Amino acid sequence: MSASARPRLPLFHRLMAGLILVAGAIASVVSYRVGREEERNRAEIDFTHRAVVRQALAREILGRFDDSLFGLSTLFMLDGNVNRGEFARATARLEERLAGAQAFEWVAFVPAENRAAVEAAMRHAYGHRDFEFKQFDAAQQPVRAAERPYYYPICFIQPLRGNEAALGYDLTSGPTLAFLERARETRQAIVTSAFKLVQEKGNELAVVMICPVFRAARTSATNATNAAPAATPAAPDVFLGFVQCVFRLHDLLETVRAPQTETVLDMLVVDGSETDPAKRILYYGPADATAARNPPPSEAEFRAGVASEFALPFGQRNWRVIFRPRAGWIDEQRTSTPFLRSCSLMLLSTLLAGLVHVLGRQTGTIRREVTERTAELTESRRQFATLLHTLPGMAYRCTYDDQLNVVFVSEGARALTGWPAEDFISGAIHFRDLIHPDDVARVREATRGALQDRADVEIEYRIRPRDGAEKWVLSRGRGVYTADGKLGIFEGLAIDITAQKEAEQARIQLERKLLEGQKLESLGLLAGGIAHDFNNLLSSIVGNASMARLSLPAGQSAADSQLRAIENASLRAAELCRQMLAYAGKGRFVVEPVNLTTLTEELLPLLRISLGQHAALDLRLAPDLPAAMADATQLRQIVMNLVLNAADAIAASGQPHGTIALSTGTRALDAALLAGCVTGAGLPAGDYVFLEVHDTGCGMTPDVLAKIFDPFFTTKFAGRGLGLAAVLGIMRSHHGALQVTSVPGRGSTFRIFLPPVAAPTATPRPAAPAEAGRWTHSGCVLIVEDEEPVRHIMVEILKSFGFTVRDAANGTEGIALFRADPAAFDLVLLDLLMPGVNGEQVLAALRALRPDVRVLLMSGYTEGDVLSRIGEGGPAAFIGKPFTRDALERKLRELLD
Numbered sequence: 076m077s078a079s080a081r082p083r084l085p086l087f088h089r090l091m092a093g094l095i096l097v098a099g100a101i102a103s104v105v106s107y108r109v110g111r112e113e114e115r116n117r118a119e120i121d122f123t124h125r126a127v128v129r130q131a132l133a134r135e136i137l138g139r140f141d142d143s144l145f146g147l148s149t150l151f152m153l154d155g156n157v158n159r160g161e162f163a164r165a166t167a168r169l170e171e172r173l174a175g176a177q178a179f180e181w182v183a184f185v186p187a188e189n190r191a192a193v194e195a196a197m198r199h200a201y202g203h204r205d206f207e208f209k210q211f212d213a214a215q216q217p218v219r220a221a222e223r224p225y226y227y228p229i230c231f232i233q234p235l236r237g238n239e240a241a242l243g244y245d246l247t248s249g250p251t252l253a254f255l256e257r258a259r260e261t262r263q264a265i266v267t268s269a270f271k272l273v274q275e276k277g278n279e280l281a282v283v284m285i286c287p288v289f290r291a292a293r294t295s296a297t298n299a300t301n302a303a304p305a306a307t308p309a310a311p312d313v314f315l316g317f318v319q320c321v322f323r324l325h326d327l328l329e330t331v332r333a334p335q336t337e338t339v340l341d342m343l344v345v346d347g348s349e350t351d352p353a354k355r356i357l358y359y360g361p362a363d364a365t366a367a368r369n370p371p372p373s374e375a376e377f378r379a380g381v382a383s384e385f386a387l388p389f390g391q392r393n394w395r396v397i398f399r400p401r402a403g404w405i406d407e408q409r410t411s412t413p414f415l416r417s418c419s420l421m422l423l424s425t426l427l428a429g430l431v432h433v434l435g436r437q438t439g440t441i442r443r444e445v446t447e448r449t450a451e452l453t454e455s456r457r458q459f460a461t462l463l464h465t466l467p468g469m470a471y472r473c474t475y476d477d478q479l480n481v482v483f484v485s486e487g488a489r490a491l492t493g494w495p496a497e498d499f500i501s502g503a504i505h506f507r508d509l510i511h512p513d514d515v516a517r518v519r520e521a522t523r524g525a526l527q528d529r530a531d532v533e534i535e536y537r538i539r540p541r542d543g544a545e546k547w548v549l550s551r552g553r554g555v556y557t558a559d560g561k562l563g564i565f566e567g568l569a570i571d572i573t574a575q576k577e578a579e580q581a582r583i584q585l586e587r588k589l590l591e592g593q594k595l596e597s598l599g600l601l602a603g604g605i606a607h608d609f610n611n612l613l614s615s616i617v618g619n620a621s622m623a624r625l626s627l628p629a630g631q632s633a634a635d636s637q638l639r640a641i642e643n644a645s646l647r648a649a650e651l652c653r654q655m656l657a658y659a660g661k662g663r664f665v666v667e668p669v670n671l672t673t674l675t676e677e678l679l680p681l682l683r684i685s686l687g688q689h690a691a692l693d694l695r696l697a698p699d700l701p702a703a704m705a706d707a708t709q710l711r712q713i714v715m716n717l718v719l720n721a722a723d724a725i726a727a728s729g730q731p732h733g734t735i736a737l738s739t740g741t742r743a744l745d746a747a748l749l750a751g752c753v754t755g756a757g758l759p760a761g762d763y764v765f766l767e768v769h770d771t772g773c774g775m776t777p778d779v780l781a782k783i784f785d786p787f788f789t790t791k792f793a794g795r796g797l798g799l800a801a802v803l804g805i806m807r808s809h810h811g812a813l814q815v816t817s818v819p820g821r822g823s824t825f826r827i828f829l830p831p832v833a834a835p836t837a838t839p840r841p842a843a844p845a846e847a848g849r850w851t852h853s854g855c856v857l858i859v860e861d862e863e864p865v866r867h868i869m870v871e872i873l874k875s876f877g878f879t880v881r882d883a884a885n886g887t888e889g890i891a892l893f894r895a896d897p898a899a900f901d902l903v904l905l906d907l908l909m910p911g912v913n914g915e916q917v918l919a920a921l922r923a924l925r926p927d928v929r930v931l932l933m934s935g936y937t938e939g940d941v942l943s944r945i946g947e948g949g950p951a952a953f954i955g956k957p958f959t960r961d962a963l964e965r966k967l968r969e970l971l972d
Contacts, residue, residue, distance in 0.1 A: 092428040099424015103417040110413025118400075118408040119381055125340055126383040126398035133331045133396060137389045140176070140320060141264055143169050144286045147179065148318040151288045156913065157181070159200050159231055166233040175330030176320050177281070178238050181231035182246055182255070183316040187224055192916065197230060197243065199919050210248035220245040227255055227316070251283055255317060258285045266390025268349060269324050269357060280324045284390050288315045328358035338362050340398045343377045347393035357394070362401040381405065419451070468548070468570035471499075471506075475554075475562045479506075491548070491571055493541025511537035511545070518550075526554050526562060535572065547576040610935035611862045613957035616641065619868050668702035668832055671739045671766045674710055682718050689731065690722045690770075695738040701831035703764050709805045710766075716802055717768040717825050724772025724823060738767040744812070744828060753784060754803060755812025755828065763812070763828040770824075775817040783815070850964055851877040852971055854901030858882040859889030859917060860933070861909040865956070869904065872960050876967070878902075886912030890920045897925040902970060907934040922949065929970045 150165050151157055166179040185193045190208065198206040208220035208228045217240070220226060227246040232238045246255055254267045264287075269280040289312040328344050342360040349355045352374075359371030377397055378384070387394040426444055469491045472483040484496040498504045510518055514536040525532040532552045537545055552567020675696060682692060718735060725733030745760045775783065784803045806813045806827055817823035856878045860866040863884070870880045881900075883889035886909050893900060903921060907914035914932060921928055927949040935956045954966045 088431055088434075092431045095424050095428040095431065099421050099427070102424065103420040106420050107413045107417035110416055111409065114409055114413065115405060118405045121408075122339065122381060122398075122400045122405075123383055126385070129340060129342070129398065130383075130385040130387070130396055133387060136331050137387065140173055140284060140322075141390065143173055144264060144284055144318055144320050148286045148288045151181070151315050151318065152290050162231040163233050170234070173320070173330075175322055175327040177323050177326065178241075178321040179233045180229050180241070180319040180321065181316065182227050182319055183230045184314055185226045185228060187222065187226070190226060192912065192920070193228070193230070195919055195923065196916055197228075201242070206243055208245045209243050210245050217244075220248065223247055227252075230316075251285070254283070254285055258287045258317065259314060261391075262287055262289065264390050266392045268346065268392075269354065282322055282324055282327065284320045284322070286318045288318055289313065290315055324357055328360070339401055339404055341377070341401055343371070343374070343397045343399075344387065345374060345395050345397065347395045362404075468568055470566075470568050471552075472564065472566040475565055479565060481506075491540070491546070491569065492538065509538040509540065511539060513537075522552075526565070529554065529556065532567065535576075546571055546573045548572060608935065610956040611865055617957040617959055666704050666706055669705045669707045669710060670700055670702050671710070671764055671829075672696045672698065672700045674707060675714060675737055675739060675766065678711060678714055682715070685715070685719060686722050686735070690725050690733045690735050693734050693736040695736060695740075697738075697740040700739055701741065701764055703829035704832050705809050705811075705829060706805075709809070713802050713805055713827060714766070714768075716799065720799065721768055721770035721772060721823070724770050724774070726772075728771075728773035728820075730771065733771045735771075736767070736769040738765075738769070740765060741831065742828070748814075749812055752812040752814045752828075754807050755810075758810070758812055758830075762831060764831045765826050765828045767824060767826045769822065771822045774819040774821050774823055776819055780815065780817055850968065852967065853877050853879075854971075855879045855881065855899050856902045856904060857889065857893060857900045858904045859886060859909075859914075860904070860906045861885055862906075865906075872963060873904075875960070876964070885909055886914070886917040889917055893921055893928075894924055897921075897928070900928065902929045902931065902967070904931045904933060907932055925949075931966055931970060 147165055147169060150161070162179075162181055169179065170176065183193065185208075194207050198204060208226050209217045210220045212218050220228075223245075225247070229241050229244050229246065232242055235242070246252060250270045251267045254265055258265045265285055267283045267285070269282055271280060292311060292313055339362055341362050342358070343356065344358040345355045346357050347355075355374065356371055374397070377399060380399065382397055382399040384395055384397045387396045430444065467487065469487040470483075470485040471481065471488075473479040473481050481499045481502075484499045486496060488494060488496045488499060492504075492509055494504050499506070507515065518534055518536050521534045522532050532550065535547060535549050538548055540546060548569045549572045550567060550569045552565060554562045555564035555566065557563045675694075679692070679694075686692070714737075718737070721735045722733075725735070741762055742765050743760075743762050744758075749758050749760065750756050783799050785800065802825075803813060809829065811830075812828040814826040814828070815823065856873050858866055858869050858873070858880060860869065860882070861884060866882050866884065870882055873880045878901075881892060883892050889903075889905070890912070893903070905914050905917055905921075909917075912920075914934075918930060918932075921930070929949055930951045932951065932953045933956060934953070950970050952966050952969055954962065
């Protein structure tokens with residue numbers, strides 16, 4: 076039948092076909108617009124999420140600067156006499172952690188009356204003879220700072236190189252004075268507005284984070300003996316100065332922006348506290364690197380369009396960070412889906428119209444249309460599967476009929492577990508076979524409980540993939556229930572979170588190490604302070620006993636032996652102080668090459684006498700052992716302490732006879748073994764000489780093993796609890812490693828490791844024979860000592876030698892007496908540790924008045940490196956407290972004869 080012969084369709088069918096075409100066209104246009112709007116909304120949501128993440132990261136990084144600067148300030152809160160080296164060591168760790176920081180500074184509060192003393196101390200510390208407080212004139216040239224009631228000089232700066240121009244700069248003349256005063260008044264860290272640094276040559280601006288430092292006031296005993304006690308109000312905290320961190324503004328904000336590579340967000344940081352529009356913009360970071368060469372946009376231009384703004388508080392500054400998507404990024408998120416969907420609707424309407432038009436005539440056409448729709452449905456399902464497979468981790472879907480049967484697993488299963496998805500669907504491998512045995516019960520209980528409560532399941536657990544490497548996964552799933560409430564489907568997603576878990580574990584371990592370091596530092600300060608004060612008391616006891624014995628006929632009085640007993644008891648007490656100082660890491664070390672085998676052999680007679688009959692020594696000493704640089708006296712103390720502790724452990728076990736094995740030798744240590752040591756975890760791997768003490772005693776439980784190095788902790792009835800604490804302190808000061816292993820009922824093993832040296836063991840010099848007769852000397856001696864009992868007995872001892880003595884109760888008084896007539900004094904006895912002006916500051920002032928003055932330094936601590944620190948000058952020697960009259964005589968002969 077020809078086309079002209081075909082019957083015309085009724086008007087109803089033609090109108091229906093037309094309406095379908097019009098409706099399809101309208102629906103396709105609406106669908107296109109709605110699709111484009113949905114895409115734009117999704118892009119804006121994605122942008123907002125990215126901005127929130129970036130803002131949170133920026134706040135965390137800026138908070139890290141605040142926390143680190145406060146931690147640095149505690150160094151000065153605990154000890155007001157922080158030196159340049161201690162400041163450099165404290166800031167070295169922060170320089171690695173805070174990449175955006177240009178310099179760390181200590182700004183001291185110096186009253187006008189202390190200016191000269193501080194300038195002298197800084198000249199001594201930096202070796203600059205022309206060091207003085209300075210300010211900059213109108214031509215930006217450094218000049219001496221004008222006279223003021225007080226100064227804020229920059230005393231320490233780290234790193235020094237490149238910042239030399241700022242050293243000694245008096246900030247009371249600088250642009251940050253108002254911020255300094257506000258920080259001091261509020262006692263809170265603040266950040267300055269942007270300004271140009273004195274040492275900056277270009278146009279780069281900087282900001283300074285300022286943290287005020289106050290130390291709690293300490294009540295000190297007065298010299299008035301007849302004053303009645305009375306309640307006094309608490310003294311205010313002492314203001315010491317400021318700890319500052321200097322940032323180049325661009326470097327700081329680039330650090331905030333750098334941790335996350337972002338190619339979507341343009342970033343603008345403005346200072347909301349700044350009223351001048353020209354100074355409000357602090358930083359502009361475009362996502363497109365080529366746009367960084369263009370001038371930054373204004374705030375209004377940046378906020379135009381899609382933008383997110385957040386507060387970025389930093390040191391009481393109202394900083395604001397504004398994000399906007401990179402130009403054209405939202406349009407780039409457009410896809411062809413709305414167009415395809417619109418075309419599909421238009422096509423569908425056309426097909427429907429055609430269907431109506433040819434309904435009843437062409438069954439083949441209907442079949443063709445069904446085929447086309449089926450193909451479209453298949454493509455839609457393929458697109459859905461592709462989208463699902465791109466998700467991170469592994470998506471799964473299971474049916475439930477008494478047990479879970481896997482019906483779908485995404486392709487991410489291979490990356491997560493090592494097995495393809497087909498093995499899970501076929502049942503060759505099951506989810507529960509991968510779960511770590513220790514976590515199976517927990518996962519089962521959590522899943523059952525959530526499904527019973529019809530709640531979402533979210534749990535972290537470990538799996539063992541095909542390659543054997545353990546992984547952590549986060550599994551999130553939910554059940555789909557039938558109309559009668561039965562569980563029909565269980566589906567969810569498993570994500571690999573191993574990296575996050577490892578990072579969290581590393582952070583916890585770091586925090587534990589920091590806490591342990593703070594604990595050891597606090598205990599060390601306590602032990603050192605007690606030993607210092609106790610040595611001052613012993614100095615008075617020993618001195619008075621020596622003077623009293625001197626006034627008696629030798630060997631002809633019962634009091635002579637009693638006084639000698641007092642001296643000996645005091646010197647034994649001094650040994651206890653030396654143990655405490657060793658634990659505090661402040662012990663005096665005469666470092667020389669020491670052979671551990673030779674040292675142990677020399678101690679054998681004393682060790683055998685000390686052990687008695689209930690323990691025997693088993694010697695395994697290596698011949699030709701390399702020497703180690705160490706203090707032989709301190710190492711003998713370690714051997715004695717460890718052997719006596721081993722004997723006590725054997726006695727506590729109830730054995731009639733035990734064995735203590737002493738071994739020496741060399742051993743190669745790796746980083747893993749050093750990391751498990753009590754001290755020495757940071758030493759390099761390599762060959763070390765070792766000394767090992769092993770006993771067959773009762774051993775120790777893990778709880779006891781964790782506390783044995785704490786001072787005053789002991790399991791013995793009559794113990795003091797300082798032996799092992801001293802061993803730890805000695806090894807820490809020698810930069811060696813200490814390892815302890817113990818099994819209850821099977822004994823304990825202590826090993827010390829020291830780096831070997833090629834130098835041969837030094838032979839000690841024979842002591843010079845004592846001169847016969849009583850030594851006398853004339854001349855005038857100045858004593859500077861803050862402890863009145865010690866000062867009094869020293870005056871008496873020096874008078875017994877024939878000296879004329881003048882004494883001062885503090886450093887300021889001693890400087891005044893010496894300044895009145897420097898040539899009158901033949902010798903100065905100077906205490907190193909005094910409140911206010913300390914011994915090293917007094918010595919610098921005395922040598923400025925008379926460089927060749929003879930000085931005998933004294934301290935309740937031991938010598939350490941004090942003689943090397945005082946530098947060149949007149950004759951100087953050191954004597955540790957307590958000391959006898961004979962010991963003082965020997966030191967005086969060294970200086971005067």
